[in-house]
Amino acid sequence: MNTSEKPRDLFPGITKLYLSRNELISIPKYALDGFEKLQVLDIGFNHLSSLHNESFCGLKSLVNLILAANKIKSLPRGSFACAEKLESIDLSHNDISVLDPQWFDGSHRLSTLTFYQSNIDDIKNIPWNATNLQTLILKNNDLHSVNKKKFVGLKNLKFLDFSMNKFLDISVDAFEETCSLEKIIMQNLDKFTMTGLFRNMHQLVFLDMSYLHSRLKVTSCCQFSYTSALRTLDLSRTKIKAEDLVQFESNRSLFSGLVSLHTLQLQKNFFNDFHLVPNAFTPLWNLRKLNLTGCHIQQIDLGVFRNLTSLTYLSLAANFIRIIPEKAFQDLHNLRTLILKFNSITVIEKQLFSGTSSLQNLYLHGNQISTIDPFTSIPPSLKLLTIANNPFTCTCQLAWFREWLDKVDTTVDHRSEIRCSSTSFKSLKNQTIWSFHPKDYCGVNIYLIVGVSFAIVTVLTLSVLVYQKRWWLNHKLFLLKLAIIGFQEIIENQGPEDYEYQLNLMFREDDEWWINDCMKPFLQERMPHLEHIVFGDNGLHPGSFYLNAIYDVIENSYKTVLLLSNQSVEDTWFMTKLRMAVEHMNDTKLEKVILIFLEDIDGDHLPYLVRLLLSRNKPYLLWVDDDADGQELFWAKFEKSMRANREMNNVIPV
Template sequence: MTMQNELNLSQNKLIGLLYGAFSCLRNLEYVNLAQNRLNEFDPAWFTGCKSLKILNVSRNNIVNIKYGSWNTTNLQILDFSSNNLKSIGRSMFTGLSRLRILRLGRNRELKIIAQDPFKGMTALENLTLNNIGRFVLNGTLADLRNLTFFDCSFLIREVKVASIHQFTHTSALKTLDMSFTHISPDDLVNKEIKESLFHGLVSLHTLKLRGNNLQDLPEVSFMFSPLQQMKKLDLVRCNLQRITSQVFKNLGGLEELLLNTNSIVYISEYAFQNLQNLSSLLLQYNRIYSIGKNLFKGTTNLKRLYLQENKITTIEPGTVFPPRLLRLNISGNILICNCELAWFVHWTRTATNVSFGPQNETLCSNNSFSELQNKPIWSFHPEEYCGINIILVTGVSIAIIIVMFLSLLVYHKRWWFNHKMFLLKLAILGYDEITEDADPSDYQYQLNIMFHDDDAEWVNENLKPALEERMPHLQNIAFGDEDLHLGMYYLNALHHNIDNSFKTVLLISNKSEDDAWFMTKLRMAVEHVNDTKLDKIILIFLEDIHEASLPYLVRLLLSRNKPYLLVTEDEDGQELFWAQFEKEMRVNKVINSVIPI
């Protein structure tokens, strides 16, 4: 018997064993006592079993484990699952420093676990506490620095979190299953100090929170931020309703995200923007009505997308689907097969690498074209239903015609509009300028008009009669060279008229701009402005002159925002001309700079 290394006593009716019952079996490595009638367990049964590595006492009726040091110091796997344990004391596993796997699950009466029952069990890698009565996280895992797997799922009552720092020392943990533990959103984060329950889990690959009521999931970016190595996140049946842009913000390494079987109505368009390594996204069995155009823009490696059994009616044109997508399931939605969905149907036919299944369950809703109702969307051929949109084309054409008509009308009535805008500007803003104290009556000439000889006919036939009719108060007007002072040299006479005139008007035409004497008059007028610091020049264009043909001095005056008047045959244009002329004749504005000549 001393050579025996395995002993199977399962499925018997053992109710107890004697002290040192296996002491003679010094080479014993595996003992199976499962499915017996043991009510109490005593570590002393295995005194002397120094080689024991695996001990299975599952599916008994064990209520209590006697206190005492375990002499089986080489034990690596211990299974107490499916018993009736009520509590786990502080010294219950003393001596099991090499234990790697401990199974305490399915002890439905287990409600009391001491604060540090696993003290000294530094080699423990796998701890199962699923399907127990109640569990309090109160520094329970502090010594388990090599723990890689921890399952506390399916609690009868709840897991209670004493503080936010429960996983600080479990940096080796790779799988954490807290499914159906009645954990609350407030247990996951501490908003005051901005820390997460998952702080310290730098090696975690899989996190399962399935079946918890996380309806009000905290809208913070630091909840999952410690989990930089996480590959899989399970949030199935968590009663989620909204997915904001913050929740998954720092999970760039995530590959599988399970959000199915919730109550999701809204997903932020930026919720998945940073999940560039995501390959599987499960959103089926929710209440999603629409998906944002850029919802999947950041998920460049997404291969499997499940959207079945939602309330999606259409997919907007321009919606971005991942370039590496291999499977898309959108069945069980209320898709309306009309022209708005036409682009998506075209896309499904060109996306040859994507599998759309099951196709016979992806149907057109009752709001579709009558011939397509309750038929697969792949029977929808948009070219048969969605030709040229006559209403849209007609509407756009009419709009273009209206715009062109209004543009022509505005151009034809441009002088009327300019006149009204000029008057409106004066009425609203007015003008506040430093002006000369003297008025036109203080000068010998109220108006001095200079022009080319060839323009004299226009002056006599048009300007003189108009001035007499519109501005009868102007009695002293010097018209060109014929009103120069007799007995003076020509240039002196020009200076005299300019110096003694309230305003000097220069009529500019194509002929005058090529005349040296006219340019001399213009230069003398500018010199007078520089000497007096008064803006006494009015430029009137008798015809349109190309900008490149204008003399330098004229262009210089215009570049200084010098107002000018344009003679036109249009009646509204004439009204604007005389309104501006009357304004210019009211005052002489003081200038504070010199015009270079």
């Protein structure tokens, strides 16, 4: 074909050209020159084995190119560079063994590449120049391994699908060069081990690892630490077990970090011990849909769904559940669809649905429910109910539920399959539940009438007693409130830094050894911020009268500590210091004195003032020798006593 003599724009109105299912074996240079408005070109299902890098020159408007189902094994470098507006290329069902990124050099607008079932077993470790590529489909090929070298240059890649590459080995660094990935599909792989591959994929929104041929291995529970944008996670049919959902040593969930997750598919796995992992879904407070269909679940922990306050869809179908704890769904206020069909449920707890105030669709068919007790909470929002194929016992105990079915506007599916079991009234055996009319079988319930009457009499009697004893009850309730809730202590606004001395220690000279061996090391190690401390008489102002100096130190100290021993309580000067400290407490109305007993003192030997202080619950500490734990407790109490000065509401008579 002599393209130099062919006039331009021969076919100005053609935008789509379909040449599929012909006998084409090659496309010469500029073969399609003249189709300047052509946007879609389908050359699939031909016999093309190769192309020229100028085969598509002249196609200035081409956007979508289909080369599927040919015999292409290799392509020249820059095969599609002439079609400068090309965005999508489909090379599925060819015989490409090694994918070479250089084939697409110059295709700067290329955004979608499809290689479905093209026999690809390797990708050359060459950087991609098609930097605008956003979708790469490698599904159903023979890839053996992928690492970061396979995707160098694909900084804008959003969607990657390498499902059904059965023996694919995915390196831990495979996605380091594709930091913009939002969607990954990797279904039907032979094996896969989670080694932190997705940990730092900040933009990942959709991840599908379903239909794994062997058990998914999880090396740790930190797989999604920073995958905070992920909204859909499909782990269905990955053969994982309940023990994979939580790391028992740290009690950390596999789903930690998935704060934006909306949909979690876990159906067809092996959660026999599901009740042992109550914290599995704790991080998923934004989850909307949870599918646990066919997971061999036998028991449910009452707290397993506690944090799923945004959940709208929950499926527990086709498991082996017999009883569901009454509070299992209490926090699912937004739940709209609950699927419990095909289990072995025998009892519906009365308050099971009390927390599901938004429930609209409830599926209970195919269980072993024989009756539903009176006063069972059923949400008024319910629009659809399926209860077929349950062995209902049509007796008076079921009468209220039968009447409820007639009153509500709820749609009941499969009505003809809701039947009375062999344990029903004789005439109702194997009949539909609609044949059961409670008025014909159940008279007045004398037990109910007697019970209600007794309850009314009891309430009236209690009301009279409560009224007569109302002041006594108010007093007891006040004391109970203080015991349970407690009260807020009033403390001094000033701190240690507002005083001239942070601590004032008073003691006899015989007890100075304790100050040097115990108190000083403690203060240096644990309370170094206390810079101004008075150690006994040595710290008094020189030149002042003794009593004046003592009073000055007491008045200007944040805390005054007195060391008591059998000898000190006999010391007149020491007891004078104690009396002066107590008088200062009365003047300031602040508990600024701490008593430290260095030894046991017999009660008869205790001075009246000391016993008076102890009777008023004022701070005191008892030192213990040769007991490390006891000494640690002593210092902890001392630190606590130093935190604040509590206000007093009474005066100690001195």
